[in-house]
Amino acid sequence: MTRRTVRIAMNGVTGRMGYRQHLLRSVLAIREQGGVDLGGGETLWPEPVLIGRRDHALREIAERHGLTEWSTDLDAVLDDDTIDIYFDAQVTSARVEAIKKAIDAGKHIYTEKPTATDLEGALELARLARTAGIKHGVVQDKIFLPGLLKLKRLIDGGFFGDILSVRGEFGYWVFEGDWQDAQRPSWNYRAEDGGGIVVDMFPHWEYVLHELFGRVLSVQAHVTTHIPQRWDEQGKPYAATADDAAYGIFELEGGAVAQINSSWAVRVNRDELVEFQVDGTHGSAVAGLRNCRVQHRSATPKPVWNPDLPVTESFRDQWQEVPDNAEFDNGFKAQWELFLRHVVLDEPYQWDLLAGARGVQLAELGLRSSAEGRRFDIPELTL
Structure with a gap:
């Protein structure tokens, strides 16, 4: 050898x-x-x-x-x-x-x-x-995660039919740093040091959406700083000048709409720290970091809205786990x-670096969308 x-x-x-x-x-x-x-x-x-x-x-x-x-x-x-x-x-x-x-x-x-x-x-x-x-x-x-690789397998196999929408939830509670140490570095919450959840996460969402569902055509976002004061690694308080939450709507090539919430000020009530639900005419899936569950239209139950009676069935139990079918590396x-x-x-x-620039572009237009209260079309980048 x-x-x-x-x-x-x-x-x-x-x-x-x-x-x-x-x-x-x-x-x-x-x-x-x-x-x-x-x-x-x-x-x-x-x-x-x-x-x-x-x-x-x-x-x-x-x-x-x-x-x-x-x-x-x-x-x-x-x-x-x-x-x-x-x-x-x-x-x-x-x-x-x-x-x-x-x-x-x-x-x-x-x-x-x-x-x-x-x-x-x-x-x-x-x-x-x-x-x-x-x-x-x-x-x-993110596109190399087992959950998203399984989701890609479903897309390539035509499981969804026409994809209608993508809903993403990402985030967890990052401690402020006073009574418990923060699990992220303090510069993440200072805009002057390049911090902010939009510049951190929107580049991720760009390539996830681009690779799985199609190019992002427009963005409309609301960006905010929910927690205005945090404590740094030395225990000193500082003003959190960067955004810690962003709520985005993305129009995708092909007509699907994606809604992704990103927050460092949310407590987790889901199976994984990030989850994407994809709904299509023939079936739906929920993919996280490692797992992916599906519900085909042939097995979709018929819920009836009745606020006067307690729910008697577990909606989560009505989904089927997608098998690994492969060994997934880091x-x-x-x-x-x-x-x-x-x-x-x-x-x-x-x-490549042009793909990386698309992520920066989406973050930049997302911040501008929030600041100006407008929806922005996203021009296709060329060199």
């Missing part, structure tokens, strides 16, 4: 997402399985070089996992000709400058989203990458493997 090494500069691995999902559960997990099988007796071996601002934190992570290379000097790492890929999981406000440097250095780009704080910056990255002739990809992990890891194969084998890969 021949081993082919690809060296990856990973920036932002001291953060929760960069460490847990991208380093630990993706790149290191790929190494633990022996690399990516390229066929013909060849495997691809990812070699991470950790980048961040805190030397001691990088050293601790490296020593914990038997890694030997880390640096707080991004420029020096990018000047290293042996580095093949630059990956970015920093805070959004620092992303554009770092990716520009990596493009200038001729590195392939893989990045978290949103790719920039505004559409102009996101499109600039896409144009620069195209001009440089490098390969580039954006993390779009969604972040699955996309990492696809991108690595794209880089070394030139296999097709559609989730």
Whole structure:
């Protein structure tokens, strides 16, 4: 077996997402399985070089996992000709400058989203990458979740007939930080630091809707900050200047309508932290992170509205569970493997920086819709 090494500069691995999902559960997990099988007796071996601002934190992570290379000097790492890929999981406000440097250095780009704080910056990255002739990809992990993979299987199999509507519920209660520690970093709730649920989640909803149901044609949103004061990691109160809830209506190509509520100020009364209900002429489905339930029209009961009598049946029990029928890998890891194969084998890969710009565009127009009380059509992006 021949081993082919690809060296990856990973920036932002001291953060929760960069460490847990991208380093630990993706790149290191790929190494633990022996690399990516390229066929013909060849495997691809990812070699991470950790980048961040805190030397001691990088050293601790490296020593914990038997890694030997880390640096707080991004420029020096990018000047290293042996580095093949630059990956970015920093805070959004620092992303554009770092990716520009990596493009200038001729590195392939893989990045978290949103790719920039505004559409102009996101499109600039896409144009620069195209001009440089490098390969580039954006993390779009939700479509690799088992629940949504099952939903995609139903769509491809014609289960729904004509799809009429999509209803999404996402969110959970993020503690304010005073009497219980918040489970999200404080910058998420400061607009000046790039925070806000719209810029965080609307890029997700764009690619989920685009990939499963069709291009998003318009957006109408109401955005708000339900909790105006929170407490930071040092226990100090601060003003929450970013939105913590967004209620969006999206018109989709083909005529379906999607309604998605996103909130960090909601207590969960559903089976999973995110769920999508899809209703069609022939059947309906409810998909979450892992599970998916269906109700075909042939098995749809006939409820009768009667507020004078108690409900005698369990509506949830009238749905059927969709079987796994496959072994589902971690969604972040699955996309990492696809991108690595794209880089070394030139296999097709559609989730590029232009796709990432569509997510930024939807967030930008969603915020504008709420501010102006208007519905906005969404122009199709081209470079």
